[in-house]
Amino acid sequence: MILALEESKRKLVDLKDTLKELGNQLRIEEARERAADLEKETTVAEFWNDAEKSSQKLREIKQLKDKVESYETLCAKLEDAYTLCEMAIEDNDEGSVEEVVSETEFIESEAEKKRIEVLLSGPYDKNNAILSFHPGAGGTEAQDWASMLYRMYTRWGEKHGFNVKLIDWLDGDEAGIKSATIMIEGMNAYGYLKSENGVHRLVRISPFDASGRRHTSFASVEVMPEFNDDDTIVIRDEDIEVTAHRSSGAGGQ
Incomplete structure (x- = not known):
């Protein structure tokens, strides 16, 4: 001892x-x-x-x-x-x-x-994080997966002492969501969550398939920092794309 x-x-x-x-x-x-x-x-x-x-x-x-x-x-x-x-x-x-x-x-x-x-020393790592959830193709199955991701990140934020606010919510057709957006407020929220940006995949036996078949579902999570008015945002020339369209039909503008 x-x-x-x-x-x-x-x-x-x-x-x-x-x-x-x-x-x-x-x-x-x-x-x-x-x-x-x-x-x-x-x-x-x-x-x-x-x-x-x-x-x-x-x-x-x-x-x-x-x-x-x-x-x-x-x-x-x-x-x-x-x-x-x-x-x-x-x-x-x-x-x-x-x-x-x-x-x-x-x-x-x-x-x-x-x-x-x-x-977490990036320019926006200390900022609040805005998370948007969008189901991929796949109807109800994908919409349910998007709602699971929403719950997962909401609980993560609450468990780690962050303040979680619901900004936008659109119900799915039968279950889940068509889209949702939340704000996770707290020191370094964006720094902790920025790597979660991207497409997330779920493979499971679908509870919505009467035949009990295996389904692969996709949903995207967009993670952005909340910007303050005094943040300087630089848009590079190479990031700007300008396109012009001209009608080729008779009487076109």
């Missing part, structure tokens, strides 16, 4: 260095200063003249504060776990082993999430 405590202590020492490094990579100090500067802006009367911009800045303040608080809470948990571990080793307290090991595993798991957060 004491060996388990010694192992946890070693892991916690390593995690201290890991969290310090992650704090630099996540720019926690910059986030704290940026939140403080934005909060000063809210004390100026003119700040509230533009409701849209003030709302965006308040949202940014919340995201920055959540980021800092999450990191600081994890650091505090690590310090508490390390203190408990040292006391348990000193007192040869086998009753604390389970708690120390459990806390160490939790901190390791949360540190891994922070590592992933570091990787």
Whole structure:
């Protein structure tokens, strides 16, 4: 049992260095200063003249504060776990082993999430995500598959602490959906979900086929970031296609 405590202590020492490094990579100090500067802006009367911009800045303040608080809470948990571990080793307290090991595993798991957060450094990764679901060819079977994807991503968002809003919904003919759009709100929502963009396939015995045959269904998931008014969107010349059509019939324009 004491060996388990010694192992946890070693892991916690390593995690201290890991969290310090992650704090630099996540720019926690910059986030704290940026939140403080934005909060000063809210004390100026003119700040509230533009409701849209003030709302965006308040949202940014919340995201920055959540980021800092999450990191600081994890650091505090690590310090508490390390203190408990040292006391348990000193007192040869086998009753604390389970708690120390459990806390160490939790901190390791949360540190891994922070590592992933570091990787989400794309220009829009921090933004909210807009997901649109569309069934492919296949009628009711494909429409049911699209609704399954809708439920899957909605539950994923709720499970991970994001706010999920339904923007648009069109029922299917017999079951499922013809289309649906949701907004998943929260820090790095788009960064986590951008790789889900594309066509998804399901192979199963169809509950809508009386003969019980195997069906392959397709549905697309479009993932886009929510853009703010102050985001600069660059459209390259090579991405623009201009076409002109001329009628060849008599009396054509």
